[in-house]
Each structure stands twice: as C-alpha cells, then as structure tokens.
Amino acid sequence: MHRTLVALAALFIASLPAQAFRTPKHGAETETLAKKLGYDSTCAKVLNKGNRETDGEDKKLPQLALFKGTPAAPIDAKGRPTHLFDYPPAHFDSETFALGSRRLRHTFTLVFQQLEKGNRENALWLMGSSLHSIQDFFSHSNFIELGRKSIDLYALSDPLPSLICRPGQKPNALTSGYWPDNAPVKDKCHHKDLNKDGTEHPLHAKAFKRAIEESTRFFAKVEAEVKRRYPSGAADVIRFLKNSKAKAPDFQLAAQKANPALEKCMNAAPKPVPGSTMHSKRKKMCLQAHAR
Numbered sequence: 001m002h003r004t005l006v007a008l009a010a011l012f013i014a015s016l017p018a019q020a021f022r023t024p025k026h027g028a029e030t031e032t033l034a035k036k037l038g039y040d041s042t043c044a045k046v047l048n049k050g051n052r053e054t055d056g057e058d059k060k061l062p063q064l065a066l067f068k069g070t071p072a073a074p075i076d077a078k079g080r081p082t083h084l085f086d087y088p089p090a091h092f093d094s095e096t097f098a099l100g101s102r103r104l105r106h107t108f109t110l111v112f113q114q115l116e117k118g119n120r121e122n123a124l125w126l127m128g129s130s131l132h133s134i135q136d137f138f139s140h141s142n143f144i145e146l147g148r149k150s151i152d153l154y155a156l157s158d159p160l161p162s163l164i165c166r167p168g169q170k171p172n173a174l175t176s177g178y179w180p181d182n183a184p185v186k187d188k189c190h191h192k193d194l195n196k197d198g199t200e201h202p203l204h205a206k207a208f209k210r211a212i213e214e215s216t217r218f219f220a221k222v223e224a225e226v227k228r229r230y231p232s233g234a235a236d237v238i239r240f241l242k243n244s245k246a247k248a249p250d251f252q253l254a255a256q257k258a259n260p261a262l263e264k265c266m267n268a269a270p271k272p273v274p275g276s277t278m279h280s281k282r283k284k285m286c287l288q289a290h291a292r
C-alpha cells in the first residue's frame, strides 16, 4: 500500500501546482486527487467545496450545523457553530495541535453518521473539510523544517507554552504559526513566519508532497473504516461514497458479520428490490432467523 501512496505522490509532484495551499487551489488539488482515487466528478466537486469552505467566512453554511456540540467548529454568542476561517484548529494554526486532532477525530465520526443517513453530500463535505486541515498542517507547522518522517495527526498534543519560536530562532520541537499575523504573541512565531503556502517558499514543494501523501492516507483510512464497519457490504458502501449515481446501500445488512446463511436468505428467489416493502419484510425475517 505504501508503494501505491508514493507512486501517487510522484504523479502529483510531476505537475506541482503553484500556491497549492491557497484557497481555492487547496480544494482543486483535493478534487484532482479524489478523481485519481475513483471518486466521480460530482463527488470530487463536493470534496473540493468542503475543503474550500473551511477557509470561508459564511456563517450560514448548512454543514456547520453538523458540528453543533463538538470541538470541530467554533461557536457564536448564541452557542451556534460558526465559520471556520479564523478557527485555528481547522488550520492547525496557533499551536492548537490537540484541538486540531480532536476536530479530525470528531469529523471522522460525523462522516460515518452522515453516510448512514444516506447523506453522501454531507459525508463528502466533511471529508473535504478534514483534508483541508490535514493539508494545512504541513504548510502551517514546522514539521517539514524538522525533517520528521511520520506523524499521527489524530493524536497530537500541544507544544509546551514555554517553547520559543522567533523568525531567527526556530525551535527543535513541533510548533505552528499564530494567526492572525497582526496580533502579537510573545516568543511565538506567526503564520507569516512559518507558512509554506506558495511556491515562493523554498520548502513549498516538500510540504505539498507530504500533504498529498497524507491526504491519500486519509482516503485509505476512510475505506479501511468502511471495511471494518460494514464487513458484509463494504463494496456497496464505497460505491455509494464515490459514485453520485449509486443508491444508498442497506447499512444494517452491510454491518452484519460475513454471514452466508443471511446472504442466501436475502437473495432467495424472488429476490426483493432494495428499498421495496418486500425487501424490508424479507430483511426482518432473515435477520431474525440468521443474524449473528
């Protein structure tokens, strides 16, 4: 699998885009990667939208409501989740590593909640938003400067408050730039001191390569989770996620352990059409008789 990731990353480096981490390039790169991984163009566009809108200031985005009560978005004075533009954990800014990881974990759970509701659009939007944060990490932190090889973005902890970062004195430990640039924070670097958002930065290409590798890993993580949750119907669930024309599978049946007796019962002639009354009657009967 690792070799596949490297090969995919190599494909990307061959056509390194300018300003890869800047909106809307951020989203466009995600859309291109998704298509290479088998998402159709409608689905890839939603991934692009989720990525792009994570840098947006629209407080009325319907997907923001999905974050209610979670650390995946900030809240306004009335306790409603609001836009993500200047929410540091959505961009791994301002050393918010622990909260950034929590946001990724929560969003991952929400992806599957939305999938099970049959809401492919929301699931893809949430994936796009996670990918935005994952990609930002490599531009906004000093991970690339430190020359580190591996990182678990879902279990990061914050640096020590005493860690010093100045433009001429970069630390030997992980940090990220404070946002906004014009709000002074003593002995810490700002976004402008560390970001590798555009090609004018000498480490932009390295950061972009790493961001694409980690994005590819994220897509693989989603598919691995589908296989874990839906052992009997993983292929159908993945088809539903990647193909805008595919109908939602029966998630309850998909979640059953591999069960030949149940499958035989469901497929016995006359085979019911998914979604029909006959299908739900058959399902009830087969689950009663054969569910493990």
Ligand SMILES: [Zn+2]
Binding pocket: 054, 055, 090, 091, 132, 136
């Ligand atoms: Zn961002």
